[in-house]
Amino acid sequence: MKQNDTKDPNGLDIYNDSSETNKIQVKSKWFNRASKGILTSTSEKKDTPEGFWNKCPKCNLISTSEVLKENLHVCPKCSYHHRIGSLEYYEILFDNGPEYLFDNIKSHDKLNFVDLKPYKTRLDEIHKSKPNIKDSIRIAVGDVSGERLVIGCMDFEFIGGSLGSVMGEKFSKAVDYCIFHKIPFFVICKSGGARMMESAFSLMQLAKTSGKLFQLSEAKLPFITLLTDPTFGGISASFGMLGDLNLAEPEALIGFAGPRVIKETIKKDLPEGFQKSEFLLEHGFIDFIVNRKDLKHKIALLIKIFKN
Amino acid sequence: MIDENQRQFLQFEQPIKDLFEQMSETKKLANKNTKLNLDKTIQEIQDAIVEKRKELTFNITPWQRVQLSRHPDRPYTLKYISLMFENFVELYGDRNFKDDKAMVGGFAQLNGQTVMVIGQQKGINTKTRQFRNFGMPNPEGYRKALRLMKLAEKFNKPIVTLIDTPGAYPGLEAEERGQGEAIARNIYEMTHLKVPIIVVIIGEGASGGALGIGVGDKVLMLENTWYSVISPESCSSILWRSWDKKELAAEQLKLTAQDMKSFRLVDEIVPEPHGGAHWDYNEAANNLKNFITRNLKELKKIQPNELVQKRIEKYCSMGFWEE
Numbered sequence: 001m002k003q004n005d006t007k008d009p010n011g012l013d014i015y016n017d018s019s020e021t022n023k024i025q026v027k028s029k030w031f032n033r034a035s036k037g038i039l040t041s042t043s044e045k046k047d048t049p050e051g052f053w054n055k056c057p058k059c060n061l062i063s064t065s066e067v068l069k070e071n072l073h074v075c076p077k078c079s080y081h082h083r084i085g086s087l088e089y090y091e092i093l094f095d096n097g098p099e100y101l102f103d104n105i106k107s108h109d110k111l112n113f114v115d116l117k118p119y120k121t122r123l124d125e126i127h128k129s130k131p132n133i134k135d136s137i138r139i140a141v142g143d144v145s146g147e148r149l150v151i152g153c154m155d156f157e158f159i160g161g162s163l164g165s166v167m168g169e170k171f172s173k174a175v176d177y178c179i180f181h182k183i184p185f186f187v188i189c190k191s192g193g194a195r196m197m198e199s200a201f202s203l204m205q206l207a208k209t210s211g212k213l214f215q216l217s218e219a220k221l222p223f224i225t226l227l228t229d230p231t232f233g234g235i236s237a238s239f240g241m242l243g244d245l246n247l248a249e250p251e252a253l254i255g256f257a258g259p260r261v262i263k264e265t266i267k268k269d270l271p272e273g274f275q276k277s278e279f280l281l282e283h284g285f286i287d288f289i290v291n292r293k294d295l296k297h298k299i300a301l302l303i304k305i306f307k308n
Numbered sequence: 309m310i311d312e313n314q315r316q317f318l319q320f321e322q323p324i325k326d327l328f329e330q331m332s333e334t335k336k337l338a339n340k341n342t343k344l345n346l347d348k349t350i351q352e353i354q355d356a357i358v359e360k361r362k363e364l365t366f367n368i369t370p371w372q373r374v375q376l377s378r379h380p381d382r383p384y385t386l387k388y389i390s391l392m393f394e395n396f397v398e399l400y401g402d403r404n405f406k407d408d409k410a411m412v413g414g415f416a417q418l419n420g421q422t423v424m425v426i427g428q429q430k431g432i433n434t435k436t437r438q439f440r441n442f443g444m445p446n447p448e449g450y451r452k453a454l455r456l457m458k459l460a461e462k463f464n465k466p467i468v469t470l471i472d473t474p475g476a477y478p479g480l481e482a483e484e485r486g487q488g489e490a491i492a493r494n495i496y497e498m499t500h501l502k503v504p505i506i507v508v509i510i511g512e513g514a515s516g517g518a519l520g521i522g523v524g525d526k527v528l529m530l531e532n533t534w535y536s537v538i539s540p541e542s543c544s545s546i547l548w549r550s551w552d553k554k555e556l557a558a559e560q561l562k563l564t565a566q567d568m569k570s571f572r573l574v575d576e577i578v579p580e581p582h583g584g585a586h587w588d589y590n591e592a593a594n595n596l597k598n599f600i601t602r603n604l605k606e607l608k609k610i611q612p613n614e615l616v617q618k619r620i621e622k623y624c625s626m627g628f629w630e631e
Binding site for chain 1: 476482486492493496499500515519537543547548562568619629630631
């Protein structure tokens with residue numbers, strides 16, 4: 001339609017009409033159906049709950065949540081490892097429901113940090129919308145194929161799994177717990193890095209967690225990390241890379257600087273597979289890659305190997 | 309020493325620049341016309357310059373503080389080393405891959421006592437800036453630093469690190485060689501080295517790139533420096549999705565020496581000459597030397613095991629949360 005042609009066939013001046021809805025109503029008269037086309041009544045419709053279908057980002061295979069869950073959230077066709085949270089990992093690893101530790105430690109906004117919205121509002125919103133997730137890391141203790149293990153697992157949904165004061169403190173308390181009970185420590189990493197809203201306080205968590213790892217090391221207790229998609233920044237520059245053993249899930253993106261930053265810096269395209277688990281394995285920074293289906297078995301085996 | 313005619317000025321240093329221009333005009337006039345005695349005028353202008361310098365650092369925004377920390381005339385690590393220590397023996401290489409020019413270090417003597425001094429190094433002109441990779445170390449830089457720190461520990465020499473980096477280098481090869489691992493390893497080892505470690509932020513203290521040589525018993529910050537988890541520019545680009553909020557990001561990040569001291573994330577603030585360290589290298593280095601000397605004296609009284617325990621406890625007390 002030409003710009004000066006502001007009259008529709010019904011002779012209504014649609015461009016002068018300020019109301020958006022009116023515009024649509026008036027316009028739609030033009031192609032109204034003569035009779036109703038879809039005759040199925042709403043009561044006969046199949047009930048499909050939210051998130052029932054999942055599309056694999058890699059091979060586009062569509063599978064039901066149920067099938068995916070049975071398959072440990074790994075694509076049945078291409079073996080793509082879907083991102084999952086701490087509760088899913090705990091279900092995969094622990095024999096029975098674990099005991100959650102230090103769940104009462106919560107983030108708060110000491111610096112009154114405001115970016116697009118205040119940090120406090122951000123925290124309140126997440127607590128409201130995801131009451132199940134307490135912070136970016138959860139700590140639990142339980143049995144993995146009969147082996148006692150403390151597992152820290154990050155929740156990416158909580159501000160990108162970012163490393164802040166709470167993660168540092170929970171990590172620290174978890175190490176104390178491990179030393180007191182003589183239990184190995186296993187951490188599943190999934191994080192964009194340090195939490196900017198806590199500024200230098202989050203940076204200092206790198207030193208805090210590393211200091212605690214020295215104490216764990218002095219107690220001769222194993223520390224194992226699993227790097228999952230994605231693991232960046234402060235995590236890879238601290239405990240993520242400090243495991244006695246560093247493991248990774250297949251094809252996870254792992255690095256210090258993010259790919260976008262690197263691309264901007266070197267002004268070149270990045271090679272295929274750059275910063276993937278397989279790339280890190282080739283360059284000697286992880287011990288081995290473990291498929292989620294073998295995870296429980298492998299972890300239990302490693303604990304046994306350290307023990308006997 | 310800096311050539312007074314070659315001084316560079318930041319935008320907010322314009323009033324000082326004007327005075328400088330006024331002075332050079334007056335001097336020219338005095339040279340031309342020897343009958344005129346302009347000594348008094350020149351003295352007045354010089355006093356005015358000092359006044360302006362004082363004024364500038366009094367009323368300064370966090371972002372301007374960041375700008376001062378990056379001042380092109382600012383003294384860098386090797387400058388401080390040459391002014392504070394004697395007998396500096398620079399040591400090169402990480403024994404694995406290569407020598408990183410963005411990280412310098414070696415033995416030196418402070419009032420006759422041997423210390424290991426390590427720091428990031430920036431360049432002073434285009435050519436040397438590239439040579440020093442703008443003070444952004446690669447993994448081999450951190451591994452070189454660690455080698456030197458271990459060497460110091462073996463021979464029971466205290467460690468002084470001088471931090472001035474816009475960050476660890478975010479490059480392709482850096483990732484291949486494990487930038488994250490290199491920094492993590494340094495942080496880990498530094499938590500329990502059995503010799504005193506004094507850390508000084510002399511310029512920019514950007515994130516992991518800084519902390520990679522920044523875990524210590526005493527952490528000092530020069531007056532016009534910043535220390536944070538991310539640079540204000542990158543923070544702006546990530547949180548505000550725009551490069552224009554750097555001033556606001558600098559405020560929000562609470563990255564100045566005063567803020568860091570009030571949070572007890574650093575121990576002391578080292579005063580700089582009025583207007584910033586670039587106005588008087590000797591004064592800046594002397595101030596710092598006094599702070600290092602005093603702190604070293606105190607730290608040497610502490611037994612190695614206690615030192616390590618205290619260091620770990622200190623970092624464990626950092627953070628805020630609700631229970």
